[in-house]
Amino acid sequence: MAMIVYHSGNSLLHRLDPRVKMILLILYTMVVFGVKSFSILGILFALVLLLWKSAGLPLSRLKKYLAYLTGMIVFLIIIQSFFLPGNINLVKPIFPEGFPILPGRGFVSLKGIVMGVLLGFRLFVLIMLMPTFIMTTTVNEMAVGMVRMGLPYKIAYLATTSINMIPSLQDEATTIMEAQKMRGFSVFEEGRFREKMKAFPALVVPLVIGAMRRAQAMGVAMDARAFGAGKSRTYRLTLKMTGSDWAVFFLMVLLAALLMGGAFILDREVSLWNRL
Amino acid sequence: MSIIDIKNMSYVYPSGQRALRSIDINIGEGEFVAVIGQNGAGKSTLMKTMTGLLKPTEGEVCIEGKGSDEYTMARLSTRVGYVLQNPDRQLFSNTVREEIAFGPRNLGVTGEELEKRVDETMKSVGIGHLAEEYPPSLSKGDRARVAIASVMAMNTKILILDEPTGGQDFEGRYQIMDIVRELNRQGYTIIIVTHAMSLVAEYAGRVIVLCEGEVLIDSDSRSVFSRPDLLRQTFICPPQVVELSRELYRESGSTAIELTVDDLADAILRKMQ
Numbered sequence: 373m374a375m376i377v378y379h380s381g382n383s384l385l386h387r388l389d390p391r392v393k394m395i396l397l398i399l400y401t402m403v404v405f406g407v408k409s410f411s412i413l414g415i416l417f418a419l420v421l422l423l424w425k426s427a428g429l430p431l432s433r434l435k436k437y438l439a440y441l442t443g444m445i446v447f448l449i450i451i452q453s454f455f456l457p458g459n460i461n462l463v464k465p466i467f468p469e470g471f472p473i474l475p476g477r478g479f480v481s482l483k484g485i486v487m488g489v490l491l492g493f494r495l496f497v498l499i500m501l502m503p504t505f506i507m508t509t510t511v512n513e514m515a516v517g518m519v520r521m522g523l524p525y526k527i528a529y530l531a532t533t534s535i536n537m538i539p540s541l542q543d544e545a546t547t548i549m550e551a552q553k554m555r556g557f558s559v560f561e562e563g564r565f566r567e568k569m570k571a572f573p574a575l576v577v578p579l580v581i582g583a584m585r586r587a588q589a590m591g592v593a594m595d596a597r598a599f600g601a602g603k604s605r606t607y608r609l610t611l612k613m614t615g616s617d618w619a620v621f622f623l624m625v626l627l628a629a630l631l632m633g634g635a636f637i638l639d640r641e642v643s644l645w646n647r648l
Numbered sequence: 649m650s651i652i653d654i655k656n657m658s659y660v661y662p663s664g665q666r667a668l669r670s671i672d673i674n675i676g677e678g679e680f681v682a683v684i685g686q687n688g689a690g691k692s693t694l695m696k697t698m699t700g701l702l703k704p705t706e707g708e709v710c711i712e713g714k715g716s717d718e719y720t721m722a723r724l725s726t727r728v729g730y731v732l733q734n735p736d737r738q739l740f741s742n743t744v745r746e747e748i749a750f751g752p753r754n755l756g757v758t759g760e761e762l763e764k765r766v767d768e769t770m771k772s773v774g775i776g777h778l779a780e781e782y783p784p785s786l787s788k789g790d791r792a793r794v795a796i797a798s799v800m801a802m803n804t805k806i807l808i809l810d811e812p813t814g815g816q817d818f819e820g821r822y823q824i825m826d827i828v829r830e831l832n833r834q835g836y837t838i839i840i841v842t843h844a845m846s847l848v849a850e851y852a853g854r855v856i857v858l859c860e861g862e863v864l865i866d867s868d869s870r871s872v873f874s875r876p877d878l879l880r881q882t883f884i885c886p887p888q889v890v891e892l893s894r895e896l897y898r899e900s901g902s903t904a905i906e907l908t909v910d911d912l913a914d915a916i917l918r919k920m921q
Contacts, residue, residue: 544737550701551738554730555751555802556722574750577740581784585736 377539379507385427386508389617390517396624397505403628404497409638410490412631417497419627423504437499443565444495449488458483458648483648511536516609526600533590541583548578651677651806651837652698657707659693667693669861670707677805680829680838682852682869684845686882689858691841692733695808698839700724711806726755729804733811733841735795739783744775744794747783751802769801773827789820796827807831809840813847825851846887849873849907857882874905 380386385393400416407413424431453462458481466478509517511532518528552574559571652675659668667690675681683691696702697709700716709716711727719727732738741747748766757765770776773793778786783794792812799807809828813821825847832838842848848855848869855872857864859882865872872879873886876894885891886905893906893915906912 547732547734548737550696551730551732553701553721554699554725554728555738555798556725556754557750558720558722558754574740578737582736 377507378510379427379429379503381428381508383427383508384620385423385504388508388620389611389613390509390513391521391611392613392617392621393505393509394514394517394521396621397501399625399628400501401498403631404494404501406632407494407635408490408642409635410493411638411641412635413490413493413497415631415634417493417500420497420500420504424500427504427508429503429507433503434500438496441492441496441499445488445492448491448495449485452488452491453480453482453484454478456481456484456487460648481648483646486648506535512609513611516607516611519607520611525605537583541579544582545575545579548575649677650674651712652839653710653713654697655707655710657697657704657709659690659697659702660705661693667861668697668704671863673856673863673866675837675839677837678832678835680832680851680853681840681856682848682854683839683841683856683858684843684848684884685858685864686884689882690861691858692810694858695730695810695839695841698806698808699728699730701730722754725751725802725804727804728806728808729799729802731796731799731807731809731812733814735791736784738795738798739791742782743780744770744783744786744797745779747794748798748801751798755802765801765803769797772830773797773800789816789823792816792820792824793827796824800831805835806837806839809838811841811843813842813844821847845885846889849887849890857884869907870905873907874903 404413404416407416424434455477457477457479460482461479462482463480467475469475471477514535515525515528515532518531519525557571557574559567652673654671654673657668657671658666660666671694683694685691693702697704697716698711700709700711700719700721703717711719711724716724739747741750745766748769749762752762752765767776770779773796775790775793775797778790778794783791786794796807796809796812807828812824812828816824821844828838828840829851840852852869854867855869856866857872857879864882865875865878873890874894876886876891879886886894887907889909889912890905890907893904893912896912896916897904906915
């Protein structure tokens with residue numbers, strides 16, 4: 373049921389220092405955003421896939437992610453092909469030249485389609501990237517990692533608690549939808565997109581109110597146990613960068629630099645489809 | 649006539665956890681059934697198979713003579729009403745009136761008929777004066793009533809309530825149980841899950857005891873509470889008044905029990921006269 377939960381294991385990725393993982397996650401997110409070339413994205417995709425495999429993460433999840441993203445990707449392709457001007461249009465512009473806001477737009481450009489596919493691919497690689505950190509790092513490791521990188525403990529606690537809340541919120545969402553099914557409400561299963569959007573409050577209102585009640589109760593429970601009373605605190609879990617942590621870190625940074633460099637060199641590939 | 653017929657039914661969760669094992673239960677129209685047992689005994693899973701939210705792994709669950717998998721969810725929701733343990737998970741509208749109208753509206757009820765149904769439902773659980781209130785701002789007892797009303801408005805014959813008195817104070821518990829009893833008198837088939845044994849003894853005609861996914865006892869409440877030895881297996885104690893009456897009767901060599909304080913008081917008075 374839960375899409376993002378810690379997946380126990382003892383792979384290299386699991387053993388890696390959480391700080392290294394966090395920095396690399398941010399770095400590679402930027403790389404994925406910065407790359408416009410299909411080949412480099414392909415290499416990134418293969419790399420992340422390799423990480424998934426080596427960490428023993430369930431590859432069946434990827435299918436689910438793709439299923440969730442399909443709508444979004446189709447939307448991106450449509451929007452891009454409609455509004456991104458290119459040289460080859462499959463359909464003549466719907467809006468005339470003098471049209472306000474969107475003069476001469478509303479075509480189906482080949483370039484837009486390619487751009488849409490690229491954005492979709494990029495999105496998928498990004499979504500794949502997250503679990504390599506979240507599913508291989510315990511919440512404790514994340515918290516201590518963040519604190520050691522200089523974040524205030526309260527912020528680290530906030531971040532990790534929200535991650536902990538995800539599975540229980542998912543459970544709650546299921547329960548709410550069950551309750552509504554029992555009242556003859558079948559929009560979430562068989563409704564059309566517009567109906568689903570209209571039905572959204574029925575799910576979100578109880579979920580948000582429940583989360584707020586819970587957060588309030590949690591705040592009281594934390595205060596009752598003197599949360600934040602100590603000026604500086606110690607941790608049971610201590611982190612120490614080992615030689616292999618450093619090695620992985622530098623290797624991955626180097627690789628990221630290479631990929632960015634490669635993307636720069638492959639600029640010709642980009643300009644190729646840019647001409648479409 | 650039996651309205652729910654469960655035949656040799658087992659349920660195994662996708663995770664492989666076996667929750668129910670060869671259950672055979674037959675519930676007649678108009679019965680008032682309490683399902684009791686420890687946490688994790690399978691009570692909620694059993695309720696969910698009756699509502700059609702879960703499809704049995706083996707065997708079948710028949711509602712009004714038809715297998716639960718032959719119904720669509722929308723269809724089944726007009727036969728079986730299910731009130732969740734936590735009312736807050738099913739309330740989301742801006743007013744109590746809208747909340748109660750939500751279910752029938754999904755079934756295509758509109759206009760005056762809808763208004764009438766909503767008004768009647770609110771009246772029968774005593775929340776008519778709260779019609780324009782914002783549900784989350786109500787007291788816990790009232791929220792529970794709105795939840796019950798919202799399910800009742802589906803006009804089902806069967807009403808399943810999962811711990812309807814959880815978190816209620818003494819008075820609130822009895823108020824809710826009185827509403828439920830009144831519904832039972834009007835012809836509803838009632839199935840409740842609860843941990844409050846005194847309420848079971850006082851209200852339910854029939855008790856089903858679940859233990860580790862199996863039916864331990866299924867009988868009228870008097871026979872069930874006459875078997876403290878068996879109940880102990882699943883860590884259930886009969887209400888204190890039942891225990892007291894048992895001790896008192898034992899003096900005269902009887903194995904009889906009384907289920908409620910009133911019954912015991914009457915019996916003692918009779919004896920004294």
